[in-house]
Amino acid sequence: MAGTTANAPRGRRIRVLIAKIGLDGHDVGARVVARGLLDAGMEVIYTGLRRTPEQVVRAAIEEDVDWIGVSTLSGAHMTLLPKLRRLLDEQGASDIRILAGGIVPQEDVSALLGKGVAQVFLSGTSIAEIVDYLLAQTAHA
Amino acid sequence: MNDPKRPFPTDVKSQAERWREETFGPAAAGHPERKPFVTDVGIGIEPLYTPADLERVGFDYLRDAGFPGEYPYTRGDRPGMNRTDPFVVSAYSGFGDAEACNRRFRKLIEIGTEQILVALDLPTQCGYDSDHEMSTAEVGQVGVAIDTLADMELLFEGIPADSIKRIGTLGNSIGPIVLALYAALGEKQGIPWSRYTVNLQNDPLKEYIARGTQILPPEPAAKLATAAVAWCVEHAPHWSPMTVCVNHLNAGGAGSSMGTAIALANARHYLDLLLKEGYSIDQVAPLLHLFPDERHDFFVSIANLRALRRIWARLMKETYGATRPEAMACRTTVYGHGQEALAEPLNNIPRTAFGTLAYVLGGASYVYLAGYDEAVSTPNEDSARVALRTLQILAHEHGFTDTIDPLGGSYFIETLTAQVEKQVLEGMERIERTGGALAVIEGGFGRQVMTQGAVRRQRAIDSGERPWVTVNLWPQKPNVPNTAFRGDPKATERQLARLAQVKASRNRVDVEAALAEVDRATGAGENVVPSVLKAVRAYATVGEIVELWRKRFGSFAPSTEF
């Protein structure tokens, strides 16, 4: 079927849920990343602000996403991210992987990676690096 | 030949052109342009500025620059500026519970802080008490937890409200409540309101698109914010109950010119509400401060502050008919940043120092400076001290504050000021056409501007067009040091215990009656501050008061505009 690549039937697109968990209201970084992913041909679903881990899990499952990118800037990550992982696993979604983006102290990074976060992208990481990671790491891409 | 009637030699223009083509041109040809010389706000920067540029922008000294403390206040909002009265060395600080925070405040005062703006944690900012389920994991993280007046008393124990020049907090969506807390604090300490000065940010409108701690829909939120201003007109006209912000708008992507335009639209919205209540512009305008921000381009920052003062003066005088100098002279608060990076945090010290220097040269009155680790976390004691010392050095060394508006008259700065002014005015016009401050929020225009700007900035960094040392020049891996400030985990426990204790020991009947009165006054459209003050004195919690408003006005529903 003829048409531009964008209109052409595609295989499965990479789907990413971008989430803001907790009360932090800065989502500019999340929006910039979302645009970058959009430009790379991915589908991004944005949860909006002030979501609980339960709400994020439900969204991730309903939207059948490949990744959840959590924007974390307020330091609550050590509690909220492991909880997210646990809820996902409990609901049969162990294959949905979690990425953290924003501000995370060095020693917390290794702790998070040990608690089920696949990768941490510190503020200022180039969009290209994040896109490359997703393209390389998504099973069906 | 020189014409004695014209103030500028007309052949400067042709001479400048000649220099450009014949002297500079060949020299520059040998070097490829090392970057596009365009500022973050989109103004191109020339290799050289001359009197011909002043003529090009129609600069008239008396009309456009004038004198400090005189209309249009371009060169300074007060007659003496830094010469007689150096800027107020200020700190934004807060974390954990009141007990932990109190110790830090004392330290800051010891080393010379003249103003403390208390950083509140997210639950408090969003109107949730520390024991609310939405507060889990967030109590005391980005600021101190304040649930009741008891926390305020502890926070300022041993620190009389009048011991430093100003005390205050942000309280953007809880303006009347924080105002009441600071008023009640003075009462508890036995210090009358006339003897100390409170400073609040209390600017909910920018939250919706730039900061995210909004609670209610924009209209009632703006109305409640102006109640705090109105109360001060009557009871404490020397307080600063509202600081309208560019800071977060710029940081979020709007750029300093468009950010200023949006902030001015927000300021107009608040002023219009107050005028509708029957106050005069001369009464209310002096109580509003502005919070400009430009952290990418040093000279644009200076130009922005000067243009802002000029625009504000003309707006107050010509559109609103203000007559008092205090109403027309725009007082500014600034928070010094640069392009802070996550790698090699100590580099952020010179960055923030330079960013702050621009504000000092631009004539800001109240100056804060970001900690070198602030991109990462709440400042630790070391970075807080360095920030303070940097401010003191800026105030007293190098002669930065020896004369007023030192760059005024510079061909570059006056040209840039005119160009920035034009951008801001165009932005203001565009916002008017869109429908004003509320339309910017609800129609999605504000978010669009921010996202587009943020994306543009990211591209400029990724492409190298905007040089960033240790990021795209001599790149280093970002690293968030383990010395990042860590809150005391016991602080949350203490806070919860204290909250429970206050709730158990307060007079329930008084609290219920006071809350009912707040609800009634809100519903009747009266100024809520007196009733909130009564509630706060009875140890009602922040959450209990906010819940009344949430029930009445509903929570804000964000636009799906991305």
Place this chain on the structure above:
Amino acid sequence: MLEAMPLGDRRQIARAVSTVENRSDGYQSLLAQAYRLPRWADVIGITGPPGTGKSTLMDALTAHWAAGGARIAILAIDPSSPYSGGAVLGDRIRRTRSEGFENTYFRSLSSRGHLGGLTETATDLVAVLSLFGFQRVIIETVGAGQSDVEIHDTADCTVVLTVPGLGDGVQASKAGLMEIGDVFVVNKADLPGAEDAALDVERALAAVYSGQPGVNLRRAGAAPPAASRAPTAGVAALQRRHGDRRRDDSAWVPPVLRLVASENRQVPELAAAIDAFIAWSERSERRRRRTRERAYAQVVRALSAMLLAPYSRAPGSEEIPASVEPWVERIVAGAASPFEAAQALAKDRRLQ
């Protein structure tokens, strides 16, 4: 006939939706099962220009029906980038009230890049959701462009939204939305200009419809019309959708409701109007006609997909398939026409 699957396994539902959306392995058998259901979910289309509060309205309606125990699914469609094919799907932000109900399911969908087109994909998703026992599927689109009109043609009830102050009160008409609306809504009716906006829509409708909003029975004893001008294509389409009181037993005149979705005001009234239209549609045989049309369209699509498969590009590929390549070369060299090519290929074609 299949029993509705338990709602409990949300993951299974989401997976099935993905399988069908992406035409992955197993999608055909899922759809085949769906076609054995006696009845599919009612499809409610909600459309209108941006800024009219569709998402909020959808959330309110969903909560309203879910509270009554019904299983409601939502498909929110957002435009994809024409350049990259990617999309940011933001309608979920408004899912507040309805999120509290276990018996609701929300899925975001991008508008481009679906095999067979958006309308067909949406129809297939309705089929799969019906398999899981959803009684209603609400489809929300941006309301600009041909694809929207197309989708809503297949809905069992289409709600068209507008708000006060959109300038031209009948901006909806510009996008062809006037022809597809079964119920019209002026949202944010607490704003100034709401009545004017509603009157604008009512006036536009009055130019085409006669009667009271809602169901209008044919007046007993009324004579059928004398032979007159044949209706225009547009009016004929409307009559097929809403009936002609002079000829049919009853006709539908789209009502214009005023409501404030964010405060849940008049939302029950909207729900009632939608219920009334669907009930009328069923009694008047329109639903049956639509179901038959749908089946026919699906057969044609399945047949074309099958017949064209040997000549179609692989997803994501930009190469012209080897089966057609030689003919393309000849056409480009001026040695053949596309019609000759088609005839030759049809002759050579091997059926599955």
